[in-house]
Amino acid sequence: MTPFAGIRCVLFDLDGTLIDSAPDLAGAANAMRECRGLAPLPLERYRSHSGSGARGMLKVAFGVEPGHASFDALKQAFFDEYQQRLTLNTRAFDGVDRLIRALSGAGLPWGVVTNKGQRFTVPLLQAMPLFRTAATVISGDTTPHAKPHPAPLLEASRQVGLAPASCLYVGDDVRDVQAGRAAGMSTVAALYGYLGPDADVAAWGADRTISAPEELLKWLELP
Template sequence: MSPCSPRAVLFDLDGTLIDSAPDLAGAANELRAAHGLSALPYEHFRPMVGSGARGMVGVAFDVGPQHERFAELRDDFLRRYEQRMMLETRIFDAVVPVLDTLDARHHPWGIVTNKAARFTVPLVRSLGLHERAATVIAGDTTPHSKPHPAPLLEAARQMGLEPSECLYVGDDPRDVQAGLAAGMTTVVAAWGYLGIGEPLEAWGARHIIKTPAELLNLLGMA
């Protein structure tokens, strides 16, 4: 893995920086319980976290956005998630030293997520990341969310950098698509949720890393 020298690193949030799957799965199972259904195993939900409420409701009730019940189930799920979203969610243990190293080297980093600001802002604040991140872009910060490049372009603009000077790390095909469209170096976080579909090698990212520590190797900071 040859080192690269971006001036800033941007991270997706869920599945890349933080492990939010337990709270998302918990909210989905709470919703199942409210409908008289038994809990599903956590492992059923984890791969679909990158799809947000659509993925969680899809797993919990086997319905998609076109289903007549979907909107009601989605809204109830989001209410339940908002009430418990900081109960079990943590920064991935192996990510902590990576952020510490970036901070120690005065190397700016930021967050670009499709999670709506109503969830992103309190979550990032509760985890102590708001004072450290150079920028935080939520799913509704710009008119478009990933895979559109607009959120990444806005992050670069806020940091006073060209998109080509940024590296974007994510765990979903949409992260890679957005990064490529924005002209950024793209990296797949293989410890993330990843979804169910094409193999990681088919996503088109410049790099695939299995552990957060490999990012420091890639940046020449190890």
């Protein structure tokens, strides 16, 4: 029997799990560098930090982190720049199309729970027809707390009308697994996402790991 036999809803992180947004996140950071007379950096410098959004991009691009005197101003400039290029080069990962269609075909509701702000999440998903069947979309500012706090996942389960124990959460960051476990959900770690070189996935405590989106179908026993 599959370990996820009782799952009635699948929830996903967004960046690094459903979509590869690294090119547009890096593009926004590089545009800021060029405006300041700095040379652009290669995408691979940014990729493993993409799951951290503005915080990760600004760390790579300018070496600043929260608490630095210029961080808040740079973060706002980054948000404004990124909003102009949300879907220029952002794509669903290979296999996500098949995965979402299989879930929908099986009558299994699915949704998105991300730390990305609503100002970005909503227009991005609306621009990608594949994701318009989501039963719920929870952004980083939908609830008072972001992951790894369980509040966003609990709100998602409330919106779909299912107990947290009936939901599975899939993500590519330790915060995703922490949030899922705290919410009482089963968890899957996506190894194809934005894992940094020091990520110790085995220590996260996820119920399963997948190396490609379609592998989730095997654990759910879906064709």
